[in-house]
Amino acid sequence: MRTLLRLFAVVALACAPAFVPAxxxxxxxxxxxxxxxxxxxxxxxxxxxxxxxxxxxxxxxxxxxxxxxxxxxxxxxxxxxxxxxxxxxxxxxxxxxxxxxxxxxxxxxxxxxxxxxxxxxxxxxxxxxxxxxxxxxxxxxxxxxxxxxxxxxxxxxxxxxxxxxxxxxxxxxxxxxxxxxxxxxxxxxxxxxxxxxxxxxxxxxxxxxxxxxxxxxxxxxxxxxxxxxxxxxxxxNSDDAAPAWPYTLTFVLFVVAVAGGGSIAVWRLDKAESEREAAAA
Structure with a gap:
């Protein structure tokens, strides 16, 4: 559950710039x-x-x-x-x-x-x-x-x-x-x-x-x-200019890359936390 919550937070942060007012x-x-x-x-x-x-x-x-x-x-x-x-x-x-x-x-x-x-x-x-x-x-x-x-x-x-x-x-x-x-x-x-x-x-x-x-x-x-x-x-306004790549593809690749890297980091955190809990038990 903690892994899902952390992963959701990573994706939300990655998507946040798309919803910032122009x-x-x-x-x-x-x-x-x-x-x-x-x-x-x-x-x-x-x-x-x-x-x-x-x-x-x-x-x-x-x-x-x-x-x-x-x-x-x-x-x-x-x-x-x-x-x-x-x-x-x-x-x-x-x-x-x-x-x-x-x-x-x-x-x-x-x-x-x-x-x-x-x-x-x-x-x-x-x-x-x-x-x-x-x-x-x-x-x-x-x-x-x-x-x-x-x-x-x-x-x-x-x-x-x-x-x-x-x-x-x-x-x-x-x-x-x-x-x-x-x-x-x-x-x-x-x-x-x-x-x-x-x-x-x-x-x-x-x-x-x-x-x-x-x-x-x-x-x-x-x-x-x-x-x-x-x-x-x-x-x-460069923030609203059309990107060189199709926007949808660029955005999807960006989110996948960030989410993939974030999921690895979250998995390592959970593994380390589990090991500490096992050692304490």
Whole structure:
């Protein structure tokens, strides 16, 4: 019985690090309120939020899922994200709250169908600096090229291939009001920022596979960092980084090794204790 108890204690100690709260959650990084109201594909939105939660744990920002009502009180947030939002999902007070938030330095990150949201909200569409034409009927694979020189595209040097129902714009974002960050091979805009306000938009994101792409997620997390006004380079939280080996296999081998060594030590202790008891008898 004593052997089992000691062995259990050894395994519990070995597993304990897996249940320690991620330090990224206590790091005090940017607070991001994400709203998906009115999206056309809930499964895509749910998957996108799931992937962004993983990015938040690894890259020291906090993602909070919210509703339009949460937009009325933005004092606790650094960035608001309209993830594939659609339709008239905000009332006048919520629009004014977001507008004031951005004018005072808060970041706004929008993706995909968000550019069609709130068609009568003049300030929002002026901030996005472009007008979307109807999306393509069918999804096609296109190459996306990134422009260097921006904090948002840092490290994104390779061509990215994404399959989307692509947006095209008329007018397109143009300087001096906007800085183009990415475009299709045809030259049509894909992602950009407002030069006067911390507003970022990326047209992809309507397909679940896009949110699983490493480079696209890097673009979005760096846009969040930029929108929050963070100038320093992002540093990955090593405790939450994916290990070189598959995590499950690594963890199992680790526990087996510790438990095996612990069981030998426990067996020796019990043997020595038994011998002392026999000698005393």
């Amino acid at each position: 330090p990224a959650l206590a790091a005090g990084g940017p607070q991001v309120l994400v709203v998906t109201t009115g999206n056309e594909e809930q499964e895509v939105a749910d998957y996108a939020v799931e992937r962004l939660h993983m990015e938040a744990r690894r890259w020291n920002f906090t993602l909070i899922e919210g509703t339009p009502e949460d937009l009325e009180h933005l004092g606790a947030y650094d960035v608001v994200m309209f993830l594939n939002t659609g339709g008239d999902f905000l009332d006048e007070a919520q629009q004014e709250s977001v507008e004031t938030f951005v004018k005072q330095g808060g970041g706004l990150v929008a993706t995909n169908t968000a550019i069609e949201s709130e068609p009568d909200w003049t300030w929002f569409h002026e901030s996005l600096s472009a007008t979307a034409l109807p999306r393509a009927e069918a999804a096609t694979e296109e190459s996306v090229n990134f422009n260097s020189g921006s904090q948002v595209t840092e490290g994104l040097d390779e061509e990215l291939k994404l399959t989307e129902r692509w947006y095209f714009f008329d007018p397109e974002p143009a300087q001096p009001g906007s800085t183009l960050l990415a475009q299709l091979g045809s030259g049509d805009a894909v992602a950009w920022v407002n030069e006067e306000l911390p507003v970022f938009y990326a047209s992809p994101g309507g397909e679940g596979k896009t949110w699983g792409d490493r480079d696209f997620l890097q673009l979005i997390r760096q846009a969040i960092w930029w929108g929050a006004g963070e100038d320093a380079a992002m540093v990955q």
